[in-house]
Amino acid sequence: MSTATSTASEGKHYLNAKHTVLSWLLTVDHKRIGMMYLVSLVVFFLIGGAAAVLFRLELMTPAGDLLRSETYNKLFTMHGIVMIFFFLIPSIPAVLGNFLLPIMVGTRDVAFPKLNLASWYVFMLGGILAFVAIVGGGVDTGWTFYTPYSTMYANSNVILAVCGAFIAGFSSIMTALNFVVTIHKMRAPGLTWFRLPLFVWAMYATSLVVLLGTPVVAITLVMIFVERAFGLGIFNPALGGDPVLFQHLFWFYSHPAVYIMILPSMGVVSEIIACFSRRRIYGYKFVAYSSLAIAVIGFFVWGHHMFVSSQSTYAGMIFSFLTFFVAVPTAIKVLNWTMTMYKGSISLEAPMLYAFGFLGLFTIGGMTGLFLSTLATDIHLHDTYFVVAHFHYVMVGGGVMGFLGGLHFWWPKMTGRMYPEGWAIFAAIVIFVGFNLTFFPQFQLGYHGMPRRYHEYPADFQVLHIMSTAGASVLGFGYLLMAGYLGWSLKFGKKAGANPWDARGLEWETSSPPPTENFLVPPVVRHEAYAYEFESETSPESHPSSESSA
Amino acid sequence: MEHPVVPVSTYLKIFAALMVLTALTVAVAFIDWGFFNDVVAMTIAVIKALLVVSVFMHLKYSARLLWLIAGSSVVWFMVMVGLTLTDYRSRDWLLHEGMRPEPWHSVPAEVMQDAAPSGHNGAEAGSTGH
Numbered sequence: 001m002s003t004a005t006s007t008a009s010e011g012k013h014y015l016n017a018k019h020t021v022l023s024w025l026l027t028v029d030h031k032r033i034g035m036m037y038l039v040s041l042v043v044f045f046l047i048g049g050a051a052a053v054l055f056r057l058e059l060m061t062p063a064g065d066l067l068r069s070e071t072y073n074k075l076f077t078m079h080g081i082v083m084i085f086f087f088l089i090p091s092i093p094a095v096l097g098n099f100l101l102p103i104m105v106g107t108r109d110v111a112f113p114k115l116n117l118a119s120w121y122v123f124m125l126g127g128i129l130a131f132v133a134i135v136g137g138g139v140d141t142g143w144t145f146y147t148p149y150s151t152m153y154a155n156s157n158v159i160l161a162v163c164g165a166f167i168a169g170f171s172s173i174m175t176a177l178n179f180v181v182t183i184h185k186m187r188a189p190g191l192t193w194f195r196l197p198l199f200v201w202a203m204y205a206t207s208l209v210v211l212l213g214t215p216v217v218a219i220t221l222v223m224i225f226v227e228r229a230f231g232l233g234i235f236n237p238a239l240g241g242d243p244v245l246f247q248h249l250f251w252f253y254s255h256p257a258v259y260i261m262i263l264p265s266m267g268v269v270s271e272i273i274a275c276f277s278r279r280r281i282y283g284y285k286f287v288a289y290s291s292l293a294i295a296v297i298g299f300f301v302w303g304h305h306m307f308v309s310s311q312s313t314y315a316g317m318i319f320s321f322l323t324f325f326v327a328v329p330t331a332i333k334v335l336n337w338t339m340t341m342y343k344g345s346i347s348l349e350a351p352m353l354y355a356f357g358f359l360g361l362f363t364i365g366g367m368t369g370l371f372l373s374t375l376a377t378d379i380h381l382h383d384t385y386f387v388v389a390h391f392h393y394v395m396v397g398g399g400v401m402g403f404l405g406g407l408h409f410w411w412p413k414m415t416g417r418m419y420p421e422g423w424a425i426f427a428a429i430v431i432f433v434g435f436n437l438t439f440f441p442q443f444q445l446g447y448h449g450m451p452r453r454y455h456e457y458p459a460d461f462q463v464l465h466i467m468s469t470a471g472a473s474v475l476g477f478g479y480l481l482m483a484g485y486l487g488w489s490l491k492f493g494k495k496a497g498a499n500p501w502d503a504r505g506l507e508w509e510t511s512s513p514p515p516t517e518n519f520l521v522p523p524v525v526r527h528e529a530y531a532y533e534f535e536s537e538t539s540p541e542s543h544p545s546s547e548s549s550a
Numbered sequence: 551m552e553h554p555v556v557p558v559s560t561y562l563k564i565f566a567a568l569m570v571l572t573a574l575t576v577a578v579a580f581i582d583w584g585f586f587n588d589v590v591a592m593t594i595a596v597i598k599a600l601l602v603v604s605v606f607m608h609l610k611y612s613a614r615l616l617w618l619i620a621g622s623s624v625v626w627f628m629v630m631v632g633l634t635l636t637d638y639r640s641r642d643w644l645l646h647e648g649m650r651p652e653p654w655h656s657v658p659a660e661v662m663q664d665a666a667p668s669g670h671n672g673a674e675a676g677s678t679g680h
Contacts, residue, residue, distance in 0.1 A: 184615065212622070212623060212626045216630065244637070245634075248630075248634045248637065249630075249634075252630050252634075299626065299629060300629065300633065302633075303633065303636075303637065306637075310641070311637045311641075312636070312637045312638075312639075312640040312641040312643070313640075314636065314640040314643060315633075315636040315637035315640055318633070318636055319633075
């Protein structure tokens with residue numbers, strides 16, 4: 001079949017291969033599944049974002065005058081559940097990973113294409129359950145579902161939301177399994193482990209975390225269900241359980257889940273920085289191994305979420321010590337990206353701006369993580385806005401910036417169209433400014449003692465809260481602007497060549513958008529990744545014109 | 551994947567072994583081994599799990615890479631249990647008596663009043679106040 005179609009498919013690509021709705025809903029093409037994930041995630045992002053808009057408006061004034069306290073609790077819970085389980089965790093793996101990973105390793109599809117399609121349906125089922133829980137009365141436990149509140153006292157749709165998160169977990173397991181097998185078994189001839197793009201290494205490390213961690217949170221969520229529905233004592237002290245046991249089991253997954261959200265972004269940033277500096281990544285093996293190190297060490301640190309619970313002080317000391325360790329591989333990466341740019345030929349297109357945003361914001365997020373992993377300072381900062389600011393710097397400043405950078409970088413490959421560079425640069429700056437205006441004041445708020453998850457606060461905090469809300473508006477405007485010009489470019493954008501950035505990597509050696517079978521001729525790899533000293537086989541056709549569009 | 555065909559008799563033998571081991575688990579439960587109660591029960595359970603994983607789930611006939619993957623999941627389980635136990639085993643250790651959390655009723659009234667609105671933080675304030 002591959003030989004039969006290979007000659008006749010000039011102008012045919014995965015988007016125009018078939019046109020019916022059913023051809024999308026029943027597709028096993030990893031590229032189409034990636035695009036389906038993109039559309040679904042945008043919807044979830046809008047839902048989660050709408051909740052944030054409402055509670056940021058409430059926080060404009062010290063009095064709880066816009067929302068009742070219960071509504072406020074439900075809104076931040078909704079924001080957390082939707083953004084974490086239904087946007088950040090699947091964002092890069094399910095969209096960019098699904099689309100690019102098989103092309104990057106030079107194969108036709110993932111190892112189990114039907115499982116890949118099933119993962120999208122499972123994800124949507126989980127998402128719909130969570131959505132029903134939200135619109136049918138809401139959930140007020142916080143995204144962490146802490147017991148015994150969630151199992152005994154919360155008077156909201158906990159079980160439905162827990163089921164949604166439980167089911168969505170299986171979708172990430174399916175995707176991760178697909179990636180691990182694909183990377184191990186389906187690499188193109190000549191593509192050795194150390195010739196893989198660092199994005200693939202990051203996807204591999206992420207998939208390992210997903211495979212080892214997600215079953216634990218699934219079982220933990222089942223335990224909530226069992227205790228809440230049948231009164232079986234696991235976590236409730238009144239029934240002989242231990243609430244801190246829930247926190248152990250929950251964070252055993254949910255801390256590594258932070259790395260599920262950030263490792264893929266690190267992979268994206270490696271690709272972008274190499275391309276827009278025209279240089280091989282400095283210390284390739286260190287960056288590759290540091291992804292694995294983060295995946296492993298990330299599993300040893302979860303107790304730092306529980307320093308002020310009744311967790312033993314001695315366990316706290318061990319977890320604090322181990323947490324400092326995870327900063328080492330992260331710092332290696334940041335150093336190596338910086339060194340990659342040194343004496344590079346840097347150009348500032350939108351993807352590179354997002355990568356810069358990632359570097360700065362993620363570093364701030366990471367360094368404030370060290371404050372929080374220090375036992376004594378954590379006693380002061382625990383459950384304040386300092387923590388809120390810290391994890392938004394990591395997850396939005398890191399995770400989302402990486403996702404947006406990757407989306408712009410590979411947009412020509414995915415859609416066959418260039419986005420308007422000027423608007424993209426403007427939006428990237430707006431998003432960067434809006435993000436900092438939103439979350440930097442929250443470090444101050446938290447340091448001065450503003451606890452998280454309250455809809456009322458002392459009047460002294462109002463100025464900082466107004467700054468934060470203003471920043472959120474700017475940030476929201478930036479996102480909408482981006483949605484606008486990306487949507488516009490689908491129809492009116494300049495047609496992209498196979499390799500508009502003159503980048504290296506197998507995904508740039510096939511046409512944009514790629515044909516259904518990815519490569520008309522099965523590729524053979526002869527260079528290491530990021531061989532920017534060699535001419536690319538596809539480079540001459542289009543890269544100077546892409547510069548002029550900026 | 552090319553697996554060697556496993557004869558049905560092998561499956562039946564493993565099934566029989568699992569049944570015997572189940573009966574053994576029940577039998578030893580009637581004897582009080584003291585400290586070794588858990589050790590004995592867990593040993594039998596681990597043997598049963600190994601039989602299931604290696605024969606029924608074909609790990610014995612699979613590539614070494616799959617052994618590594620199955621093994622790492624066991625290691626990860628041990629990490630989870632082990633580090634959780636660092637908490638449970640050391641909760642009662644104290645460097646000095648001042649570290650012992652005060653029961654609620656013995657916290658001085660003025661401390662309670664200061665900490666009143668914020669629930670459990672009262673215990674923290676009480677214990678560090680000494």
